Amino acid sequence: MKIRVTYLTVFMLNILVSSVYATTFTLLTExxxxxxxxxxxxxxxxxxxxxxxxFERAGFDYEIIIVPWKRAMRMSLSDENTCIFPMQRNQEREATYHWISPILITQTGFYTRKDSPHKLVTIDDAKGLIIGTYNGSAVAEYLTSWGYDVRITPRDAPNIHKLMKNRIDVWAADTLSAKYLADKHKITNMKEQLVYFSTLRALACNTKVAEIKVNKLRQELKLMYTDGTIEAIISKYK
Structure with missing residues (x-):
């Protein structure tokens, strides 16, 4: 009888583990x-x-969906087996997700036209200027909370054109995004004035995601840093 119970227990545990790993994740980004x-x-x-x-290394099925950031945040908070990325990790959000972090470490800078009369040596120099950024950005939240004049767009890409048309004085942008968009649109009348903000970007998962999955993802992320996978991927987009 004891042997049968032991076999049954092992069998049930195998089914439980298999069901945990069989779930398909919905991964949301903008x-x-x-x-x-x-x-x-x-x-x-x-x-x-x-x-x-x-997720491939962890052995989890997944689908990636690009949606507006506000919708992604709503879905990630309400839907099981749903994660959002690359989420800017901060104290206010800490308890609302399971964090697999960092998947990226990013920097934000102030960009102006080359012919701009404004010199930005410190972040205080942007006070009184019109700053463009995008909805959902931690930088937007930070600057707004400190009384800066921030104009927010649904996506970040239009801000580079607003800057060129003098509709904003300063573009607060991720340094890699700014370079990518300037190259893509062949914009040369833009300069980086000040890099002032570093951010840990994370994969943030709904709190109902099983702990065994979260730990597996964290383990695999560490290995991706150790074996150079993260660096190799990022270098392709610089």
């Missing part, structure tokens, strides 16, 4: 080149490549 680039059925970008590799 269109934010070069981190996430919408394609014809084949989305790419630095963060998409990293997260895809992470």
């Amino acid at each position: 269109e934010l080149p070069p981190y996430s680039i919408r394609g014809n059925g084949s989305e790419t970008g630095a963060s998409i490549d990293i997260v895809s590799q992470l």
Whole structure:
């Protein structure tokens, strides 16, 4: 009888573990080149490549969907087996997700036209200027909380054109995104004035995601840093 119970217990545990790993994750991100680039059925970008590799190495099924950031945040908080990336990790959000971090470490800078009369040596020099950034950005939240004049767009890409048309004085942008968009649109009348903000970008998963899955993803992410996978992916988009 004891042997049968032992076999039954092992059998049930195997079924439980298999069911945990069989779930398909929904992975949400926004269109934010070069981190996430919408394609014809084949989305790419630095963060998409990293997260895809992470889930493949962990052995989890997944689908990646590009949606507006506010919708992604709502879905990630309400839907089981759903994660959002690349989420800027901060104290206010800490308790609302399981964090697999960092998938990226990014920097934000102030960009102006080359012929701008404004000199930005410190962040205080941007006070009184019109600053463009995008919805959902931790930088937007930070600057707004300190009384800066921030104009927010649904996506970041239009801000480079607003800057060129003098509709904003300063563009607060991720340094990799700014370079990518300037190269893509062949914009040369833009300069980086000040890099002032570093951010840990994470994969943030709904709190109902099983702990065994979260730990597996964290373990695989560490290995991706150790074996150079993360560095190799990011270097493709610089």
